[in-house]
Amino acid sequence: MSVRKVHAGSGIDRNVMLEQLRAKADRSEAVDLVVVGGGITGAGVALDAALRGFDVVLVERGDFASGTSSKSSKLVHGGLRYLQQGDVALVREALRERSILQRIAQGRVEVLPFLLPIFTKDGLFPRRIARALGSALWAYDTAGGWRIGRLHRRLRKSGVAKMAPLLNSDRIAGGYLYYDARADDARLTLDVAATAVREGALAVNYCSLTGVTVNSGAVNTVELDVDGSHISLQTRCVVNAAGVWAERVDDLVNGELAEPLPALTVRPARGVHVTIPWELVQTQVAMVLPVPGDKRSVFLIPDKPQLDGTFDVAYIGTTDTDHSGTLDDPACTSDDVEYLLRSVNAAMESSITQDHVIGVWSGLRPLVTSDDDTEGRTADVSRRHRVDMSSSGYVRVVGGKLTTYRSMAEDTLNHVERILGKRKPCSTRKTLLADRNPQLLDSIRSNASSSNLPLHSTLTETDVVYAVRHEAAIHLVDVLTRRSRLHLLHRDLAMECAEPVSFIMQRELGWSESTRQQELQSYTDLCHSEIDAMREGIQ
Template sequence: MAEPLANRAALRDRMAGASVDVLVVGGGITGAGVALDAASRGFSVALVEQGDFASGTSSRSSKMIHGGFRYLQTGDVALVRESLRERYALQRNAAHLVTVMPFMIPLFLKGGVINPKLSRALGGALWSYQLAGAWRLGKRHRRLDHQAVSAHMSGLDMERIGAGYLFHDLRTDDARLTLAVLASAVGQGAAVLNYARCTGVSAFDRDGRTAHIAVGGENIEIRARVIVNATGVWAQNFLDIAGIASDRQLAPAKGTHLVVPRALTGNDIAVSLPTSDRRTISVVNEGPFAYIGSTESTDPDDINQPSITQSDVDYILSGVNRHLKRPIAPSDVTGGWAGFRPLISGGKSARSSDLSRKHSISVEAEGVVTVTGGKLTTYREMAEGTVNAICGILNRRVACRTRDLKLHGFGPGASHLSDGQRLDKRYGTKAAAITQIVTMSPPLGHSVTPLGDTLLAEVVWGLQAEMAASLADALLRRTRIALYDGRAVLANAEQIGLIVGRGVGWSPSQIALETEQLKSTLRHELGVLAHDLPTVVPCQS
């Protein structure tokens, strides 16, 4: 059976001149969720994305499927319950893509002792978290002694730490989750297309609106009864293109993460550490790497081209180094990512941590619905609410089916409680296809970089079966090695391009073009990290 995203040309041909019930503009996790929900209810659906799928916020998150424990501090119990409910849905429907993530909160000493009020408050909050729905994970929190805290993160300076608490959430690869939702939508009858930019929208008439889409130097038209604006931080841009006035207030919040070899931090779980400005940063284990973040700011920046700045590096390293035995140097950083979250602003606070993680669904004009805000964990509920609004507009009541709909790649034996084999937890039932590529071409069984565990075969699979349109797409969003070990990928781009290009049958000129595009993309993505690249042992060909 052909992979749902393997034939981009066929999906494009389905869209040209099509008339559909629902056109989704935006190919991140929110738009993907809307496409799946609508298609599964029997609506005809098309989705277009101006760049690559998940190339915006949906590949640049902290990669946590969490119930929002910290939202208890602000008294937002409703958001916590919603998040925990949706976490449970992913636990059931995407067990091949999510894994339990133990999370440790150290208790710091003051005057040589742990503040008893703080300890009781944290313990009480964790019990509240359990009762709000965290118990469905099959794990419960517990207190850790000094020795156990040190064992979970050997790089911590333990002189100021007395004990800690351990609780559990889920983790996922955000971009791969988005791809699985898109593939599931295609399986339900939707047509999806990346690098398809909406350039204009007609006025509404009795049959809906016509969207003008630029694809590969051509223009196609899609007629839709309802258009869903799921463009995230670009929501207002789309409304401007459509000529629709709106008073919505979005405050794009920039978040940056840095990646280092996990040997430097020594953590086998995720750890939350306080910063000097009364925020927290997380140190999250990811195979041979650990990623640290996030910054949170609403400083003006180009939302179209997020990049890692020197101030991002300084903030994160100063925040984590105050807790480590051996400080991390900028030269230790292997990669990272920066992105913007579409937070909803009430116009009062300048701190992004104070802005709402709730979502908003609104009918902007006849035949146009905008969904914004929210978070990775609650994408399905956002989609359900959006499609409920569509049902009202089209006077067609159909019950939601995604609450128990298994995502693409789900198979027997999948469990959120098991780490499983690395390929199984990224591809589910499709892991065998990666193994088959290696069997047919053993050199593709080598790792892309010396430190990473991503195989060259995974890059080939992304290009052949997952609608990656370029080498950069495959390394950044089908695999994630260009995030975690981006400096090594950039330093060895020519050989990576040569091996992968031969694996997919590119000509020498296309290999050279793809390699140059990869280098250009990575230089921008890495920002200041693209300077003084390491000397890398070439991957074997």
């Protein structure tokens, strides 16, 4: 399938977005739909809507991708374990979507080899387990794994040792190598939102939905708060793509509709990741490692490749547990860290402790549950998505995974069209996603001054300026956590960069000195809260 060629665009200029949003409201101009939630799902819905010719506004109460969409395992994959659960259809869908993403996000979806080591049991080769793994991987390839251009293969013990020299050599019997992919989840979300803007959508971060006016039983107006001001915007439809916060949006909309949606139960499942120095594990490929005493496995993934063939860091994840605390910024506790480190230490000739952890992130998966799914492990709950539609002008999409965002959005827009009428067929599978504009980057780089950023940091003044001007970054944490991944991968280095970055943002955004200091304090507080929670087990 050919990919539709399009110009690079100029990203998301937040001032322009706000100006156009206020102009629509002042003209009492009804838009076709307002999408609530600026994660990967909401951004995908906005893009599909814009491409189909709808007048669409995307609003996000925090930063784009500030929820689950920046806190995943960064994998674009079919989900090998879903085969074990018998959900072959989900695996096929995900592997098809992985292939589409490789085409439309060229250069941003990286093929990632995975090692599945086979461990001896009581010194014996586990032939039954080896056969089961081989059969599962053939099924994975057949379901669509082949689309990546490589098939799995069996490895001898020596082959495993070459790829992961610190694996416990006394316990290794062999292994398998298979292939999936990864992407920067926050960057992907931002690129999808920027593509939606390029195609005519409005996308505004730090814009909260505070109410919905219903007229004659149908959606009529949304009430928005942005930068301390109130905006009333008329709309024909509202799409709830708020993820784990979907029930909160329901509370604002559903009760007054002539045709309310059925009640929804979202079961938040916490997924925690930790970053460690790569030298502690020295694996050349990603690995799938069993969790001792649990019927789960975790990923160990090297990141930030160096010129000499080594890596800077590696991250371990993920946990999969019920979450009962606040939905905003769920903590990574000492128990979470120990769970992840125990898996690596059991498989490798290493002794990694909490003191070695240099970064953490914790996100909540919005699992859609039935009455049968309220008990038992969250790991066993389906990752399928669900779309509900009311002819009163309200559509809700929940669940799914990063890899399948595009097909989720297509499904959602097919429901929206039943309310608004059909415009154009879906074209997201052949539309190239926007990337950072090289001409704009060159222009910024040519005018860059000395910023005092650490030389050993990959973050540059050009990156920060571009993030503010063309990626709607307005807070220090936006740059350090989502426009770059510095905070996730190396918190101490991010803290070292915080002050020079704050001076660049002060210049670009016109901050007062008081505001700059507040931004620094807010970021410092975030770092200290992560450290305290990890060490003390505070939720």
